[in-house]
Amino acid sequence: MRIESLLPPAQPGKPWTLLLEGKETLRVGEGVVVDFALYQGKDLDEETLEGLKKAAFAADLREKAVSLLTGRLMSAGTLREKLLAKGGSPQQVEEIINWAQDIGLLNDEEYAKALARHYQAKGYGIYKIKDEFYRRRVPREYWEEALAALEEPxxxxxxxxxxxxxxxxxxxxxxxxxxxxxxxxxxxxxxxxxxxxxxxxxxxxx
Incomplete structure (x- = not known):
């Protein structure tokens, strides 16, 4: 399979675009371009193409995670559920979650505090807030501290x-x-x- 074109992203950090024979398009990160030594006109054998498609899917999954997390706050549990529903493997999903936590996009402890403040400001009590913690898959280890920081009701x-x-x-x-x-x-x-x-x-x- 031949690479017909290899286009860099319009914005730094975004995926590159590969156009393969037959008009199939893949989007991969810059690291994948380097790792696979990709260039326009390169011929890919079946094994390399399969690995490239897996890398492209992983890059797309990571981009979806970034989109989800920049749109609103959520817990690691909710993100995990959404990425698995999009076809990610458990290993891929855990890698993305760890990456998002490392760069500060995902923080269950701060999310629990923000969620508790939000629902108290809307006039809700501790049991309603606990229900939201459970529904939004906030780890229980962060419940007590978040609730303790709330004002008296x-x-x-x-x-x-x-x-x-x-x-x-x-x-x-x-x-x-x-x-x-x-x-x-x-x-x-x-x-x-x-x-x-x-x-x-x-x-x-x-």
Whole structure:
């Protein structure tokens, strides 16, 4: 199989483009170009072509990983799942994950902290945040530290109750507000304390 053309990338660090006989196109990194000593007009035997295609797929998989990680934060577990779904072998995927961690594109510890802050800012409690940790495949070794860095939930609960409760003596209103807070990930003890605080403040002002 002959290389009809070998084009460098428009941007440094991006894959090179190979056009083979039959119009088949491969995209490979600069390291692959060097390792395989590629040049326009080179003839490739079957073994070399097979190795080149594997290298091209690995380069494409790495580019997909970069695209995923620059678009939004995610855990190593989520990235692993996505790359495996795209056809990457376990070995290829682990190599890409290790590479992304080495260059700082992937950091489960910082991701856990950012995720916890994000959901607390949206008004959610610790149990909802834990659900998100689990759903987004954040390793459990980072949960405790991320949760410990959060602010106390009292202000969040108080603001929620101020917006929802008009009369703390109305049992239906109280139950509806309490159930909503529990669904948001707060414990019953936190919710009960919040309702008591609301009742005390309400009594002082009415």
């Amino acid at each position: 009292n202000e969040i609960i108080d603001r929620f109750l101020e917006g929802k409760l008009k009369d703390p003596e109305d049992r239906k209103q109280v139950k509806k507000a309490a159930d909503a807070l529990v669904r948001r990930g707060f414990s019953w003890s936190q919710v009960s304390s919040g309702i008591e605080r609301f009742r005390r403040n309400w009594a002082e002002n009415h």
